[in-house]
Amino acid sequence: MLSEKSRPLIEATLPLVGSRLGAITPNFYSRMFAARPELLDGLFSRANQNNGEQQKALAGSIAGFASALVANPDIIPETMLSRIAHKHTTLGITEDQYEIVYKYLFEAIAEELSDVITAEIAEAWTEVYWLMANALIKIEKGLYSQQANDKMWMPWRVIEKNAAGTDSMTFVLEPADDTPVTVARPGQFVSVKLALPDGLLQCRQYSLSADVDSTSRRVFTTKRDDGGEVSPVLHNNVQVGDIVELSNPAGDLTLDGEGPIIMATAGIGCTPSASALRALAANGADREIMVLHAEKNLAAWALRDQMTNDVDAIDSANLQLWLEEPTEGFNKGFMSLEGLDIPENASMYVCGPLPFMKAIRNQAIDAGIPSTKIHYEVFGPDLWLAGTAA
Structure with missing residues (x-):
């Protein structure tokens, strides 16, 4: 619930903050990775940092959440946040990392809005941030609790690698250890973590394409992106018999129970x-x-x-x-x-x-x-x- 004290301040400053998010979010990521470079290894996408897509997505989520609170201050827009939370859980985002994001995000806000920001405005946007962060933390804890295990990454062995169409590949994997396997739902995805040629670990989400209810197989199909970092490694370097790390499944694009x-x-x-x-x-x-x-x-x-x-x-x-x-x-x-x-x-x-x-x-x-x-x-x-x- 957005407080009555903060709502008029957010409503008044939302256009300005929204117009400057394009500068705030790159500033934030630059600060955070300079101080915490390990977060780029196996968590954040280097490719999406380089092409600016992650900055745009973060800016959009902040602005969208703040707009929703202004329109309905008594309601947290959990449906909007669900998609973010599902992706977070396949990356292993933890509660303490929201403190890290807060520190560097608000340092960036203070710098980019130094000409207009006041203590009251900073306090109001801090409230918005923690309303969003705590809502995500709550959803993510629920998603983690639904898994059949308490691990973030599990080893899976590639048992088939089949061409699919002109530039796609279907991978079939089996568990490489005895970790209990979470049964997926149709439409869900998993994260795949791979080491790139320069040694950096990177993760990408891929939708499961078949056999989602199996505890002995994972099947996903990927399209090769020649300008990307992960799919070329998957297609060109990963072979039958290799071990790759997969997350538990997540995703909210799942079928409802009835109707056409x-x-x-x-x-x-x-x-x-x-x-x-x-x-x-x-x-x-x-x-x-x-x-x-x-x-x-x-x-x-x-x-x-x-x-x-x-x-x-x-x-x-x-x-x-x-x-x-x-x-x-x-x-x-x-x-x-x-x-x-x-x-x-x-x-x-x-x-x-x-x-x-x-x-x-x-x-x-x-x-x-x-x-x-x-x-x-x-x-x-x-x-x-x-x-x-x-």
């Missing part, structure tokens, strides 16, 4: 839908399921065989495919909901490049699907929230 389902995906964004389809097929689902997928061309579809087989196994499921490169028998161009028979009371799950998700969400709302029933997953820092807050 629409899965709208593009490119490698199909992975969480693929795991959901596999689970629905295995459990003999009778829900109406629309599977909508978009690709550059048919060969690029990473999980084509798995998804088409699972759609065929579900009597109430149907599939439509859009291809940028025209192919007979399929929709041409970009995905569109125009002309589709949208089921009443459907829940939609969207995953793919950010422009694709924004376009499909807008079309879905125009088609009558309530925004509360449209769920999405952003791979990497949540720049959707950052853009919304801006």
